[in-house]
Amino acid sequence: MILDKTDKYREDNRLEAKAAQGGLPKSLWETISAFANTAGGVIVLGAREHKDGSLEIIGLSNAHRMLDDFWNAALSKDKLSARFLHDDDVRIETVDGKEIIVIEVPRVSRTMRPVFLNKDILGETWRRAYTGDHRCTREEVQSMLRDAEATSGDSRIAEGAEMGYLDYDTVRKYRTRFSFANEGHLWNDATDDEFLSFLGAIARDERGDLKPTYAGLLMFGRDCWITRILPQYFLDYRQQTGTSTRWEDRFTSITGDWSGNIYDFYLRVYNKLKAALKVPFKLDGIERVDDTPAHEALREAIVNCVTNANYHERRGIVCIWDEDALTIANPGDFRIPIEKAMQPGESDPRNATMLKMFSMIDAGERAGSGISRIFHGWKEAGYAAPVYREEYGPDRTILTLPLVGVSNGVSNGFRQIKPADTTAPLSGKSMKTQGEILEYLTENGLSKSADIADSLQISVSRTNELLKDLISQGKVASVGKARATKYKLSITDRNIPK
Template identity: 25%
Template structure:
C-alpha cells in the first residue's frame, strides 16, 4: 500500500470497499466489525484518523505506534476475531496529520467478532440475520475459493505429524513469542482455518488447504491428482530442459524444494544492506516462490512452473484472474486466491504480507540484475512473473558466484585481522597471506572505509606512511552478526 492509493481511497469516499473512522489515541470500538465485514464480503481499506466526510482528523502521533501494534495483535487473537486474520497497518501523513491505513482482503473463511457475523454493503457494516443470508455467503465463498472445499473422507491420519512440528519451529524462528507455536495439531488446524462444513451433510471436515499444507503425498494426490510444481532449467536445451525437478508434495516441503532449485542454478552476489549482508537472490525468490505457492488454483490440471533461462526466470501458475494486465506497485490491490494458505504462509515467515512480493521484488531485482525490472501479469491463462537476469553463460555464472563468495570471505578476513589492533595496508596483506598489496586489495580497503567498516587512524593525513586501518563499531557489529 502506498500514499497515492490512500489519497485515492480518501477522495472516493466511504463505500463497499472503503471505511473511514476517527481515532485519536486508541482503536475505535467497532473497528473489528468492519474488519469482519470486509473479510466476509469483498475486502476493503480502513482509514483511521479520517472522518466520515473525508476530513483528516488524524491520530495522536505519540499513540500511532502502539495503535498499530494493538491492531496487529488483536487481529491475530481468536477471542477478537474468529478465526483470526493477521493484519498489517501502515502509517501515512495526509494534510500534515497521521493516518493509519489497513488493507483487509477477502477471506475464504467465515469470520465472527463478538459472536456475530458481519457483512458489508454500500451503507456500511451489518449483522447477518437469518439462515438464508448465511447460506448465500457460504455458497459464494465456496464458489470463489476451492481451497475451502471440504474433504469428507480425509482424517487426521492422512496428515503428517512431523509437518506440524516443523510449522511450529518455523513460527518460533519467525517470532520467538508466536502465539500459535505452542498449540496442538488440532488447535493449529482450527485457528488456521483448515476445517469447513460439508455442504451435503453439514459435518465439519478437513479442507483441501489442510491436506495441501500437512497431508501425506498419497492423500494430496487423491484430493488433487493433477497437482504439481514443475521446475525446469533451460539454458542450453530450451526445447526440453537441462535439469528438472517435479514436486508433488506438501506445501511446506514444496517451498523448500523450489528454493533449493533456485539456489542450485542462480548465483548470489555479495551485498551489504546497511551493515548486514543479505542474500538478494533469497529476497527476490522467497517472494516469487511464495507467490506461486499461495495464489495458484490447485484444482486446475495445469502445473505451476518455475523456468530458468539464460537471461530470465519465468514463474507461472493457473489461477482465478482478478486483475487482467500488468501489475505494478502503483496499481497493486492485493487479492489472495487462497487466503487460508496465504495466511498460514505468513505465519510461517515465508513472506511478509499480502502484496509484499510486488514491492520487494521491484526493490531488490534492480540490485541483483543491473537495473532490471520484473514484470507481473495476469492473463487469460493465469499469472506470470518474469524476472530478467544478466545474459551470461553457465561458466560465467559459476565464476561470478565463486568470485562473490571469495570476496565475502576476503572482507571478513580483513575485518578479523583488524579486530585486535590497527594495521597498515602491508600488514593486512601479510595477514591474508599475500607478499605484497594486490590490486584487488587496494580496491577493497577504500570500499570498506566508504561502507564505514574500517577507518583511518590518521584521517587528517590520508597519504601518511604511518597510516593504518582501524575496525569501526559498525565493523565489529558485522563480525558479531556473521559469527
Template identity: 25%
Template sequence: MRSATELLRELNSVDESPGIEAKRASAAGKSVLETVIAFANEPALGGGYLLLGVERAGPGQAYHAVGVTDPDKLQSDLASQCASQRNQPLRPRMRVESIDGRAVLVVFVAEVALGDKPVYLRATGLPRGAFRRIGSTDQRCTDDDLWALRRIDEPQPGFDAKVVEDCSLDELDPDAVAEYRRLRRLVNPQAEELGYSDDDLLEALLAARRVGGVLKPTVAGVLLFGRPLTLRRLFPTAEVSYVRVVGTEWVADPERRFAATLDVRKGALLAFRQIAAAIEDDLPRGFYLPPGAMQSLQEPLVPRQAFREALANAIIHRSYRFNQPTMVVRYSDRIEFINTGCSLKPVAELGRTGPAQRNPVLAAVFRDVEIAEAKGSGIRTIRRVCEAHGCPAPEFESRREAGTFVTVLRLPVIEAVIAPMPAHVPEPGDYPDQSHQPEPDSHQLPPDLLAQLPKPGTRPSRARIRELIILLCRQTPLSAAELARLLGRREQKPFVRDYLTPMVREALLTYVIPDQASHPAQRYAASHLQPAATIAAEAEQSVLRPE
C-alpha cells in the first residue's frame, strides 16, 4: 500500500489519474462512495487510491493537506457503508497518516473479481447505481458499460453472436451474401470461404449458428445480410440515414432545416456502399495533378479513406440495443457520424489496440473485406489520413449521458485547394448581355450532351432546363455564367434566381464553395440527392414492394 506522501507527490506531478483521486472530504459522502465503486468495477485498472483530506486552491495550483477532523469516525463510516450499501460488501484497506502535521486518510480499493462485477448501490440499482473509472472521473454506467465490465476475457459470445430465435435463413438477402462474396474476392480471390455454400459461409462467419441441429441467423447475420422487411421487423432502427443540413447548425432554420435525407435499411455491407457513395457524391472536390500525370484528377475535399473508415466505425461499433439509427449529418462545413453506444474506453485511449469491441462478429466481417481497418487502428487511420491530406484534425466525442459516439470530419477551407485566382474575376452583371463572357469549356462535354443543349430561338420547358442543369453539373462543376451561356439564357441574375438558387435549396445542386453563395469563383455541382419528401415516398414503396 502506497504512502500518503508518495501519492501527494504523484498528484502534484501528473494531477489526478485513473488510479488516484484526491478529496477534501471529512465525511464518507456520495462522491467518496461513487469513487470506491468505480475503482472496484473498472476492468484492468487493478483498483485505485483515495487520498482524503487533500485539496488544491485552484486549477494549476499544488495539492496540499488540509486534514480530516475525525479520521477514526471517517474510517468507521466508510467501512460500514462499503459493507452495507452495495450489492456486495467491499473491504477497502485504510490507513491514517500525517502530512505537514495534518491527518489524512489513505484508502485503497481493490478491483473485484470478474464474476463479482458490477458493484453498485443497492438503493439505486442498475445501471445507474454502478460506476466506472473513465480517466480521472467517475461515470455512471450505461447498459453497454454493464456488458463491458464482464466482457474482458469473457468466453461466451457477445451480443452480435447471439442467435435470433424468431428468424430463419430464408429471411436473409441473397444479394447481401453475394456482396460479401464480391468484396471478399476483390481482397483475396483464393480465400477458402469463397468455395463454401451459402449456409456454410454464414456459419463460418458466425452469421448463423446451429440450435438443435437447425441453422439459425445470429444478430450479426441479420444486421449483415437481413432483407429490408426482416430488419424492419427485428431491428426497426437498424438503418443508416444521410441528412443534408442547410448551414452549420442543426436548427439554424426550423422551416428549412433539412435540404434532403436518404434512409437506407439494408444489410450492413449494402448500406455502407450506398451511404459512402452518397457522401462522396455530395462533397466538394479539389483538383490535383499526380506526379508524372498528364491530366488532373478530382478528389473529395475530405479524404475518401477517412470518411469511409468513420462510416464503417459508426456501423460496426454502434449499440443495436437502442432505437436510434446510425446518422451521417452533412453540414456545410463538416460531416458528423453519430452512432448509439458511447465509447467502451476513454477517448484518450482511442486508436490504441485493446479488447473493447461491441460487435466483434460484425467488425470481423468488415475487416475481411477491408472496409474497416484492423482492431484498434481505425481511429489512427482517420487521424493519419486527415493529417496527410492537410485536413483539419478529426474530432471524437463520447457522449455518455446521451449514449452516443460522434466522429467529426471538417471540410478544409476551399481557398486552400482551388487554383490561384486571376487578378479580376467577372462579377455577376459585369456582362449583362453575355456577349463578352468567357467561353465555357464546352469542348470537354460529351457530344451527346452537347447535342441536347437548346438551339438558338427555342424555348425549352422549365423542367427540361432543370434537367439539363443537372446533366451539365454532373460532368463538371460550372459557374452561373457558364450554365447561362450553355443554356441560351441572356439574363444571368434571373437565371440564378429562378433556377440555380431553388435547386440548391432542394439539394439537387451544391455549392462548390459552401456558405459563400455569391463568391466570385462559385460553381455548382450536381447532387445525387432528391428532396426529402420524394426520397421518403420512394423508400416506403421499396419497403412495401415484395422481395
C-alpha cells in the first residue's frame, strides 16, 4: 500500500495529493513532468493533503474510467514527450473502502530529459522544488539538454576561448604531479601543447587552430577568462570554526591574486581542509604515515564535487570548514540517483574529461567507486557517516563530512555523538530539543554552547541555531562575544515548554 511509504516521499516534497473529483486535473501532467525531471515522486488521486502532512482519503467515484482516461492521454504523443511509465507504476488501490489512483513517477534517465508537455519544450517543461512544481526557464531546459548528450560536454571546444586564456604556471604544476605519478610515461617528453592535446585540454577547431576545451579552460585557465565563457563560474572556500560570525579564513576565485582555476583550487582547498582531520600516530618502518583513509576520502570528495559540477548553474562551488563538519557543495544535481551513485562501479560524471585529468595524477577514481570510497574512508577514520543531499531550483549537490565520531566503544579522540544523530540535519528547529536546552540552563546556569551540545549529544552548529531561535523568542540571553559567548535563561521568561 502506498500509504505505508508516504513519509519517505513527503520528506523531500515528492508526494502530491489531488482530489480529482472532476476528472483528471490539468496540474496532474505538470506534476508528472516535474517529478520525472527531478527525483521522481508519488501522486495520489482521490486524496487531500492537510497542512500537517496527513492525507485525507476522499475516493474516486469511477476510478477505472479515470484510469483509462489517464492511459489514453499518457500514451499520446501530444501529451508527454516520452514514454517512461509502466503498467505497475499506475494502479488503483482501496483504502477504507474508497478507491484511489496511485501514480509512482520514476526519475527518468538524463538521456530522456527534459520530459515536457504538449510538444512545447520551452513552455511546458516542469521541475519539482520544495515550493512545488515550477515551469522551467530556458536555462534549465538547456542544462537538461546538455546533460542528455552522449559525450561529455567538457570535451567540447569552449566557444570564444583562446590559448592565451590558459595559465601555464598551472600547467607546469600539473605536469610535475603527472610525471611523479607516471614515471617513464611517453607524455612526459611532449611539448606543453602536445601534452594538453593528449590530455583533452585543447583541441583543433574546424580551421585547424588549437583552442581550449571546456575541461582545459576550467582546469588550467585564469578566472578572468573563464568567466567570459562561463559567467556563473565561482569558487569559494570559507573557514568558520569559532563562534564569531566572521570567517577566520576565506578565499574566492575572483580576487585576481591567484589563477582561480579548478586545479589550483583543488590544491589550495585540500591543503586547507586536511588540517581539520585527526592524524593518529602511525609508523611505516621509521617514517610517520600522515595520510589516512579520511585524507583519501577528502580528496575524492573534492574531485567528485568539481567534476560533477554544472558550471552553467548559479551559486558556484563552495567548501566550508566549521566546527562540526566539512561541507562541499556544487551547482548541479547527480546525473543518476544518489543511491545508485553510491554503489561501487556506478558513475556518470558530468565532466568526464576533467575526471580523467584528476585520475591520471591519482586524485580521482575513474572506475565508478569514488563515492563509495568517500563513505568507506570516512568510516574507517572513525567519523560519523557522510550525508549527500540534492536541492532543486537552482540545482545543487551538498556533501556533509562530519568531524565528530560515532559512539562505538573505540576511543578515537573525537567528540562522540549518538549514531542516531549522524543522519540528522545540522539545521532545523525542534521544540523538544529547545526544551532540553532550557532545562540544561535551568540546572547549570551560564554555559557555553559546546557544553550544551555535549550534554544533549547534538552538534554545536545545531545547538547555536536553536539558541539563536530561543534568543529571538526572549527565552535565552547571551553574555560575552565571539569565542567567549555564554548563554543563560532570560530574566523575563523562565518558562520551560513541556
